[in-house]
Amino acid sequence: MEPISLARGVPGPECLPLAELADCARAAILSDGETVLSYGPGGGYPLLREWISECHGVEPEQVVLTNGSLQGFQFVAEVLASTGPVLVEAPTYDRPLKILASLGAEVIPVPLDEEVTVGSGAFLYTIPTFQNPTGRTLPLDRRKRLAKLAKEGLLVLEDDPYGLVRFEGKALPTVFELAGGENVVYSSSFSKTIAPGLRVGYMVLPAALAAEVESVAASAYITPALLSQATVYAFLRRGKFAPNLERVCALLRDRRDAMIGALERHLPEAKWIVPEGGYFLWLELPGDLPAAELRPEGVTFVPGTDFFAAAGGESSLRLAFSYEPPAAIEEGVRRFASAVRAAMLLSRAA
Amino acid sequence: MEPISLARGVPGPECLPLAELADCARAAILSDGETVLSYGPGGGYPLLREWISECHGVEPEQVVLTNGSLQGFQFVAEVLASTGPVLVEAPTYDRPLKILASLGAEVIPVPLDEEVTVGSGAFLYTIPTFQNPTGRTLPLDRRKRLAKLAKEGLLVLEDDPYGLVRFEGKALPTVFELAGGENVVYSSSFSKTIAPGLRVGYMVLPAALAAEVESVAASAYITPALLSQATVYAFLRRGKFAPNLERVCALLRDRRDAMIGALERHLPEAKWIVPEGGYFLWLELPGDLPAAELRPEGVTFVPGTDFFAAAGGESSLRLAFSYEPPAAIEEGVRRFASAVRAAMLLSRAA
Helix, strand or coil: CCCEECCCCCCCHHHCCHHHHHHHHHHHHHHHHHHHCCCCCCCCCHHHHHHHHHHHCCCHHHEEEECCHHHHHHHHHHHHHHHCCEEEEECCCHHHHHHHHHCCCCEEEEECCCCCCCCCCCEEEECCCCCCCCCCCCCHHHHHHHHHHHHCCCCEEEECCCCCCECCCCCCCCHHHHCCCCCEEEEEECCCCCCHHHCCEEEECCHHHHHHHHHHHHHHHCCCCHHHHHHHHHHHHCCCHHHHHHHHHHHHHHHHHHHHHHHHHHCCCCECCCCCECCEEEEECHHHCCHHHCCCCCEECEEHHHHCCCCCCCCEEEEECCCCCHHHHHHHHHHHHHHHHHHHHHHHHC | CCCEECCCCCCCHHHCCHHHHHHHHHHHHHHHHHHHCCCCCCCCCHHHHHHHHHHHCCCHHHEEEEECHHHHHHHHHHHHHHHCCEEEEECCCHHHHHHHHHCCCCEEEEECCCCCCCCCCCEEEECCCCCCCCCCCCCHHHHHHHHHHHHCCCCEEEECCCCCCECCCCCCCCHHHHCCCCCEEEEEECCCCCCHHHCEEEEECCHHHHHHHHHHHHHHHCCCCHHHHHHHHHHHHCCCHHHHHHHHHHHHHHHHHHHHHHHHHHCCCCECCCCCECCEEEEECHHHCCHHHCCCCCEECEEHHHHCCCCCCCCEEEEECCCCCHHHHHHHHHHHHHHHHHHHHHHHHC
């Protein structure tokens, strides 16, 4: 039985604009090789920093490019984690939780559907749009509340790798926009919109913090990988970003639809909210079944508990629709559903 | 006055194989794009790991590719620095000293021309060939002594980015080779042999430590920048490495010769040892002049004190011959020498 991954938050190979990136990589070196192939600023390839700074209406020095946006999170956490507790959503992306744990940071989980009541700390980490792991989008009033907290002094780190990967509906303003950039770090990446192997992430930071983070970055690796950054820049300059994003969104929309359809057919007893974009769907199992004990044959998923700093998520799990094509998603959900059925029978018999 | 940099440990633009790398980057994506553009192992691009593992006679899992070799140092230091003091050469490369300081590690400096007498600690950090900053090469008996220490239980981190950049003379065996790989981490990079902006460094580690370091790397950035690594692999596979290295060594040899000639002409009172390769030359000033107080016009250098964890190097400095072409090196040394002359007159008058 061919294994099917509903675990990997990874784009399928069909999503990658291979031929175009090959040309962009070549062009990046031919047009600006002396810069691309030498050491450069710790904050990354100057032309891409400028491009991004214009998109966000900030100075180029406020943009720090990193080898993937997770590394940006690590640098910010290194700089700030000792100054107070870090507020995180519960559930949230598991890798930042691991980084915070390895730094010995104090972590305060805030349930996703609750207002943040703590007004101080090192920073608040949020993924407001198509969140990893839940796929949910924070409504406007909650975004405004976060922007207000930022203005009142709590630094907000807004991680937004999925925001542009929208299948339908209208984008809400970012917390960064609502706060006028004040005391908000906006983090994003080209992993979902171009290709993750390039490892091009970025952060837009308040000027003083940007300088500090750039210096931590330079201490860690002198200069990030410029070839990837210059390749992304060539891709943007050639006007390939928008049409590629449209293509990727169409591919992912079909996959999401396949997953929703399969869940409706095979597992209507479970609960989920249909995400309007991103990679993930959060599933609540019927009958409080413990997700970590499910052992479906030929399909993988990530148990909900992985995304909580403390207790929580025992009966939930994350399904990714990004990697497999629609037919495999349908089959994967079918396999998963039979494992759930079997577990339900067992639990009723016990 | 056009400023001349004898400070930067950076190859001049003439050293970079621009056109060839442009083709290699394109070919890397076209031939293996689905791997290169997606997430992959924390230890880096599999085909390059295999290639390097064959060069060093180890298993591919023992090779960890990082975004530049400094990052490898950081990961090893993170894993080991809490287990005991770190022994470093005095002087040594300044960036690792900064990383150790930021980790709060205890550092024991061992003067370059002295035997290591401490037999235990977290690890010993050495750059045995064309050392940064001194350009000196550790003689065979001292290498054997380090290999013996490794076998007796002191982990040796042998950093060797310059070893292949040899202008004349015969290469000595590495500490890694002398110890049969036992308890030695061998670290190198393609920054000096291909191009630094690619940020492709690597480490060859004992198996258990390799697994630990790969896991730390994955926690930090999931996957290193694969496009650069695949580009390096294409460059190697096409047989471009050896001829490019020969070309680079010839360029650098001319620059070293220009520096030595200029020193002989303009500053014969100073002391230096002619390095047989690498990027750097270590200069001891006459009359115990403090290097940090020199302010030569239109030329930069790095004062010796930057390379000592504790006191030392006050009257020494590092000159890099890697970046500027021979005529600029001649002029830079001339400018530098006049500042030294002026300082000597002043100090005699005082």
